[in-house]
Amino acid sequence: MAYQDIDKVPLIEGDQTFSSIDRIIADVPLQQKRHNKKSWLAPTGVAFIFVNILMVTVGWLLYQGIGIWGNNIPTAWAFDIVNFVWWIGIGHAGTLISAILLLMRQQWRNSINRFSEAMTIFAVMCAGMFPLLHTGRPWVAFYWLFPFPNILGIWPQFKSPLMWDVFAVSTYFTVSLVFWYIGLIPDFATLRDRATNVPAKYVYAFLSLGWRGSAKHWHRYEQAYLLLAGLSTPLVLSVHSIVSFDFAVSVIPGWNTSVFPPYFVAGAVYAGFAMVILLMIPVRKMYGLEEIVTMKHFDWMAKITLATGLIVAYGYSLEVFYGWYSGSKMEHSLLVWRMDFLHQPYSWAYWSLILCNVLIPQMFWSAKARQSWPCLIIVCVSVNIGMWLERFVIIPMSLMNTYLPSSNRMYYPTIWDFSMFFGTVGFFIFMMFLFIRFVPAINVFEIKDLLHKLHREKASKTEEAVATTGGKH
Amino acid sequence: MANSPYFGIAAQFETPEALIAAVRRAREAGYSKMDAYTPFPVHGLSDELQFRDERVPIFMFLGACVGALSGFFLQTYTNAYDYPFNVGGRPLVAYAAWVPVTFECTILFSALTGVFSMIIMNGLPKPFDPMFNIASFARASQDRFFLCIEAKDPNFVVEDTTTFMENLGALSVEAVPR
Numbered sequence: 101m102a103y104q105d106i107d108k109v110p111l112i113e114g115d116q117t118f119s120s121i122d123r124i125i126a127d128v129p130l131q132q133k134r135h136n137k138k139s140w141l142a143p144t145g146v147a148f149i150f151v152n153i154l155m156v157t158v159g160w161l162l163y164q165g166i167g168i169w170g171n172n173i174p175t176a177w178a179f180d181i182v183n184f185v186w187w188i189g190i191g192h193a194g195t196l197i198s199a200i201l202l203l204m205r206q207q208w209r210n211s212i213n214r215f216s217e218a219m220t221i222f223a224v225m226c227a228g229m230f231p232l233l234h235t236g237r238p239w240v241a242f243y244w245l246f247p248f249p250n251i252l253g254i255w256p257q258f259k260s261p262l263m264w265d266v267f268a269v270s271t272y273f274t275v276s277l278v279f280w281y282i283g284l285i286p287d288f289a290t291l292r293d294r295a296t297n298v299p300a301k302y303v304y305a306f307l308s309l310g311w312r313g314s315a316k317h318w319h320r321y322e323q324a325y326l327l328l329a330g331l332s333t334p335l336v337l338s339v340h341s342i343v344s345f346d347f348a349v350s351v352i353p354g355w356n357t358s359v360f361p362p363y364f365v366a367g368a369v370y371a372g373f374a375m376v377i378l379l380m381i382p383v384r385k386m387y388g389l390e391e392i393v394t395m396k397h398f399d400w401m402a403k404i405t406l407a408t409g410l411i412v413a414y415g416y417s418l419e420v421f422y423g424w425y426s427g428s429k430m431e432h433s434l435l436v437w438r439m440d441f442l443h444q445p446y447s448w449a450y451w452s453l454i455l456c457n458v459l460i461p462q463m464f465w466s467a468k469a470r471q472s473w474p475c476l477i478i479v480c481v482s483v484n485i486g487m488w489l490e491r492f493v494i495i496p497m498s499l500m501n502t503y504l505p506s507s508n509r510m511y512y513p514t515i516w517d518f519s520m521f522f523g524t525v526g527f528f529i530f531m532m533f534l535f536i537r538f539v540p541a542i543n544v545f546e547i548k549d550l551l552h553k554l555h556r557e558k559a560s561k562t563e564e565a566v567a568t569t570g571g572k573h
Numbered sequence: 574m575a576n577s578p579y580f581g582i583a584a585q586f587e588t589p590e591a592l593i594a595a596v597r598r599a600r601e602a603g604y605s606k607m608d609a610y611t612p613f614p615v616h617g618l619s620d621e622l623q624f625r626d627e628r629v630p631i632f633m634f635l636g637a638c639v640g641a642l643s644g645f646f647l648q649t650y651t652n653a654y655d656y657p658f659n660v661g662g663r664p665l666v667a668y669a670a671w672v673p674v675t676f677e678c679t680i681l682f683s684a685l686t687g688v689f690s691m692i693i694m695n696g697l698p699k700p701f702d703p704m705f706n707i708a709s710f711a712r713a714s715q716d717r718f719f720l721c722i723e724a725k726d727p728n729f730v731v732e733d734t735t736t737f738m739e740n741l742g743a744l745s746v747e748a749v750p751r
Contacts, residue, residue, distance in 0.1 A: 256651070257652065258670065264677075268673065271677040275681065278688045292714070309698035312713065312714075313612055315619050316608060316626070319626060320629050320691045320695055321614070323629045324688060324691035327629070545613040546613070
């Protein structure tokens with residue numbers, strides 16, 4: 101593909117009108133026959149197989165107990181927590197795009213916010229499964245997860261970061277869900293009015309709550325939407341900070357590091373943006389959304405990926421510095437355990453992490469790489485693998501190396517660890533494809549608003565030009 | 574005209590600018606009970622309609638206060654009074670450790686208050702509204718901008734209002750049955 105000067109690429113390409121936007125975006129869920137093709141059925145079908153693998157794993161887990169995983173003592177937290185942190189992180193890009201970029205008046209967010217918010221919701225669902233199932237018997241775990249008066253007469257311990265985590269993740273899920281739904285109400289009204297199929301009309305009418313676009317309604321709607329964005333911004337920063345407290349508050353070497361909160365948040369955004377790019381590339385192609393999600397969006401997302409990647413790289417260097425500067429024998433032995441590639445069995449994980457998260461993404465310094473599909477895909481896949489490895493290096497690898505060397509013990513994942521992880525990946529992709537099929541994947545009314553603003557800007561620029569040249573052309 | 578057979582008279586416009594200009598002229602002509610319907614939020618429209626409502630932000634602020642207090646109370650009551658548990662002599666009311674949960678409760682209560690107060694004050698869910706009686710209104714969620722002068726307006730007279738609206742440069746003018 102030819103290299104384009106990104107400043108000249110518009111946010112919306114082509115000669116669009118309000119109704120052409122409806123045809124491009126809103127008709128995707130209305131024309132159900134469009135989806136009955138290999139490009140939708142094949143990935144959904146494969147993902148569904150993994151959903152079944154997930155269900156089998158969960159069934160066996162509940163029957164047999166968490167002994168089917170490779171977790172042991174001292175490595176009590178392993179794949180389950182690695183995957184939990186990884187998934188929560190992927191969700192963060194959605195809130196960043198929908199809330200923080202809204203507050204910063206970044207108009208390019210409108211083309212990708214709905215899609216990435218959906219990603220947030222499904223990623224948090226995947227994340228939530230892991231700690232819940234790690235309790236082994238989730239239905240009896242409620243009394244220590246949620247504060248409700250129970251017959252044992254005891255309450256959760258609020259001095260524990262694990263309780264903070266429960267509140268942070270459940271609040272995050274709830275707020276993301278209502279934020280997403282609020283954004284969908286006007287679009288459901290558009291679908292209701294465009295639908296020709298009677299059952300579809302009823303379903304969308306129900307979901308739109310009878311929205312009729314009254315100016316008075318929009319007035320309150322915009323107030324609520326902007327304030328929700330304002331609330332989501334500190335929320336998303338708090339969620340991953342709190343997740344990092346699970347580690348930073350403890351005394352385990354490799355965990356007890358004060359750089360964790362910002363470094364975890366940056367890592368979350370890093371993985372999340374990589375995932376948005378990765379999923380957006382095929383979806384945009386499949387549904388002809390090239391005019392709404394342009395090269396400019398990919399270029400800018402790649403830049404954010406690069407910037408957060410550099411913050412993460414700084415975090416890695418600080419981890420090494422803290423380990424050395426602490427003067428603690430345990431911290432030193434942890435550095436050796438992570439980095440000595442000649443003698444230590446899991447050092448490959450550390451060095452692959454550096455390769456995936458620090459070295460490969462440097463490609464994005466080149467504008468040509470940011471506009472090339474193979475480069476975007478390679479970097480984004482490597483970032484997602486790298487971020488997973490980062491959590492593996494931090495969580496089980498720190499636990500394997502204890503204060504009492506006689507307790508040190510290797511951790512090896514089992515087949516069930518992998519089937520659970522890939523099962524959630526399948527669940528995530530399955531849900532994303534259902535979302536694309538039944539819900540407009542791009543915010544229709546915000547794109548119309550953006551189009552209107554772009555037209556106005558263009559008109560005022562022409563006027564200025566006419567005024568400065570004295571109307572001579 | 575309180576007992577009019579009509580809900581109001583609706584005019585359809587092609588652009589947001591034409592709608593704003595029409596609202597201004599209708600207001601100058603002395604109409605006050607009217608509403609505009611647009612597919613996306615049009616800036617300046619609610620000002621032109623002289624509509625202002627600051628209750629959503631106020632409710633959200635109150636929700637935040639209630640959330641903060643209840644989060645803090647929840648932790649104080651459970652961990653210091655109902656089930657005091659001495660961990661290494663640490664204080665029972667360890668307020669520094671309660672910041673995260675208090676913060677999350679603040680956000681949660683405020684967000685939910687905002688969403689529900691917005692939906693309830695907008696009178697939603699409302700599956701039926703007289704505006705849906707005119708067939709062309711389906712385009713109010715797509716690419717047309719509507720202005721409706723309602724029958725409850727003191728200056729509303731079916732014939733006069735219709736003539737007035739026809740002179741506003743609308744694409745079409747229709748009476749909206751109740």
